Amino acid sequence: MSRHSSTRLLRVLCFCLVLVTVSAGVGDFISAQRRTLYWGSTGQDVKDVQYRLRQWGYYDGLIDGIFGPRTSAAVRQFQARNGIPVDGIVGTATWQALGLWTGGGGAGTQTSPPANYTASAGVSRSNDVQLLARLIHAEAQAEPYLGKVAVGAVVLNRVQSPQFPNTLAGVIYQPGAFESVSNGRVNLTPSAESVKAAVDAINGWDPTYGALFFWNPYKRVSAWIWSRPIVRQIGQHVFGK
């Protein structure tokens, strides 16, 4: 219990640190144009990149504003995943892919909409992907890839089912529905594999053929859940209708 609360305290402290870093960075979002960053660059904009890369699970070093080997490696990995030439340099394309590009098309001072909003993009799926990826990560971190996609598919099947709330957030945050939501693990940064599994599930792949429940048969669960018709087992999870 005490270890639990001390790690929580640590987490709160870390969070405060991050918060300070972020709020310090807000001013820079307004600057007109982003400069190119490379090995050796320092400054607030480096922190912005580090923070974003960390949010998305590419970077696990300090947010210190110094473009060092770890930042460079994270940038390369990010570029490789996003189809940007892998050079470890944060130029226009990388800034844009990070969603941090603030310059407009030209040098003029036109009032343009926010950087990552365009008329027809309207809403982006990345929201849904991130939310689903967090749940997959928290519920099925140790599961094989197939088991991760299957957990994502169950959540999406619930959204389509009249028995459950009709939005993704409604299903995920339904009181008592997921253990990882009740204990807060759902807020951990998802691994790249969990994000990929979320994308596959949202693209429609359902290894469970319509399952609405999953549970770990090696843990104590209610008798009622065992009354559900079982579709299959993947890793440590049983999937049921």
Next chain:
Amino acid sequence: MKDRSRIVVGVLAALWVATALWGFNQYGARAQLNIHLNNRYQQEFEDLVSSVENIEIALGKSLVSGSMRNNIIHLSEVARHAEMGQYRLGNLPLPQRLRNRTATFLAQVSDFATVMAKKNASGGLLSESDRNTLSRLHTEAGVLGTKLLEISDENRRGISWARLQDRAEDELDEASDDLTGKFVNIDKQMMEYPTLIYDGPFSDSVIGRTPKSLDGPEVSRDEARDRARTVLRSADIEFSDLRDAGTVDGRIKAYSFEGVRGGTSQANNPVTIEVSVRKGIVTWFTGTRPVETARMERDEAIERAKAFLERIGYKGMEATYSSIEFNIATIPFVAVVDGVRVYPDMVKVQVALDNGDILGLDAVGYIMNHIDDREMRKPKLSEDEARERVNSELDVKTTRLAVIPSFSDEDTLCYEFRGKYGADDYIVYINALTGEEERILKVIDLPSGEFTM
């Protein structure tokens, strides 16, 4: 010596007092948080009761009303209150088994009322059976409302929602006289109602859907394994022997096989492939692996996917939109019958953009919807007649005939008009038989590909 022990006692006493104060403080904070949470739940519950009462009232009005135009308003109101009710029920800390049926009821009421309002709006009168269903739902909403009110009365004496949440599912039974027992009773009551079948997404007919293309003999596991091998070879996947991985019993019953990818670049990544028990069709397979770089254009990936589909017997399929994520292209193909795109018959293929490998196939949509020798109906409207029904503000770029999925058993033949309104792309579907506007999709253009909403 005496002084020293006095100091120790003093310090200990001070520590004790400090701890007690801290503990008391924590207790107070916790209690406050509990009250706050309980109040939120209480609000959701009371709002749920109002929603159900409002559903009952609006349903009653829709039965009495003689004006079609007013009826649309009443029915929309039913839908709105039912949707809110479903949302509120979802926010309550109830075990899933206690809300299954009630949630389904609310979703279906909302859905059914929407379908009826649409019917009225397009000039159709409600049939005798529609009115009977509305009347049935009216009674059921009334019963639900009364039961919830009973709980609400009990609630005034103060019910702890947190306690309800903590209760293990096993302890739920109707015998208990408290809140839990009352919810158990409601759920039992709702379970006795007959199924509701209509043309909406939450209809019982949609939930219990069975595959349309699997009427055929069962195949043995060995035959299924042979089929799996053939398909994997057609995808140029090198693999170890396929292990038996059990049978899957979902919407489709299927044999599951597992192997390991061979070859140099893809060693050790697992391959999973499943084959339907009836007719022995591959439902899906995946041999996914990390793809570090993209060396291939989207069009080339589409060509490779199409060639693969031809090899395994999906002839004349057409690629629709596609998306690229993690350097993997996901490309849905749809069947084309007599020049008409049949969107429900969809097969998805994944292609690695580094060397063009086929990484996966998902044919579940196709198997669920495909009908052999689909009889294509002749449109009653000409293309020009249909186009007149499209809002003239939409700058139409392309037109084609397409079959789009419908919630009822029959798919809908439509003219598909894609065009621009302002900066945005839209797709409008006009029913080729009735001229009704069936659906409007907004096209969302993301770096990874196009999506519709």
